[in-house]
Amino acid sequence: MRFCLKIKRNAGILRSTALTLCRFMSTAPYRCQAQVVDFIIKKDVYNDMGKGLLFLSENNPNIALKRWYQKRISDLNESATILEDAGRVVRRDPALKNTLDVAKVYEKGPDWVLRDFYPDSLHLKDALDNPKAASALERTRNGLAGNQHPALLDLAKRLNRPKPSANFHWSPANEKIIWIDGL
Numbered sequence: 001m002r003f004c005l006k007i008k009r010n011a012g013i014l015r016s017t018a019l020t021l022c023r024f025m026s027t028a029p030y031r032c033q034a035q036v037v038d039f040i041i042k043k044d045v046y047n048d049m050g051k052g053l054l055f056l057s058e059n060n061p062n063i064a065l066k067r068w069y070q071k072r073i074s075d076l077n078e079s080a081t082i083l084e085d086a087g088r089v090v091r092r093d094p095a096l097k098n099t100l101d102v103a104k105v106y107e108k109g110p111d112w113v114l115r116d117f118y119p120d121s122l123h124l125k126d127a128l129d130n131p132k133a134a135s136a137l138e139r140t141r142n143g144l145a146g147n148q149h150p151a152l153l154d155l156a157k158r159l160n161r162p163k164p165s166a167n168f169h170w171s172p173a174n175e176k177i178i179w180i181d182g183l
Contacts, residue, residue: 052072053069083105083182099139099177103180
């Protein structure tokens with residue numbers, strides 16, 4: 001408990017977040033605890049749509065440590081696998097890689113993943129009034145049309161909604177659509 005309270009004082013985070021972190025860390029391996037300390041002390045904590053918490057680092061603002069809530073841990077492996085598979089396919093496709101990025105998963109633990117983070121991004125559905133975002137969406141949809149690769153079928157389904165899934169962001173800096181989460 002003293003370890004978590006130290007994090008709370010140093011990071012200036014809310015008590016409820018510190019208690020959530022204590023629950024995570026009580027069962028986390030030591031190596032993961034060290035990563036959480038590195039991430040949480042240096043930057044803010046973000047709630048990730050009810051699946052878990054994102055911890056950001058000032059040392060590398062383009063990487064996030066996502067800790068999954070206990071009630072959603074069963075989704076962790078599926079979500080990470082979807083991102084890994086889709087990322088490999090997109091990076092090999094000449095048309096898709098120009099309009100779409102898939103968050104890369106660097107490491108996985110029992111209740112966490114270390115993955116790409118796009119600090120400038122916003123929900124794609126909120127950026128569609130931007131002509132570049134709208135054009136990228138149209139080009140990505142065209143690139144996905146008829147593609148039967150299993151890793152891209154769910155991506156296409158979520159992206160083809162009238163308002164794309166909240167797991168798709170627009171990065172003005174990269175001028176690309178970003179798929180940030182597999183589920």
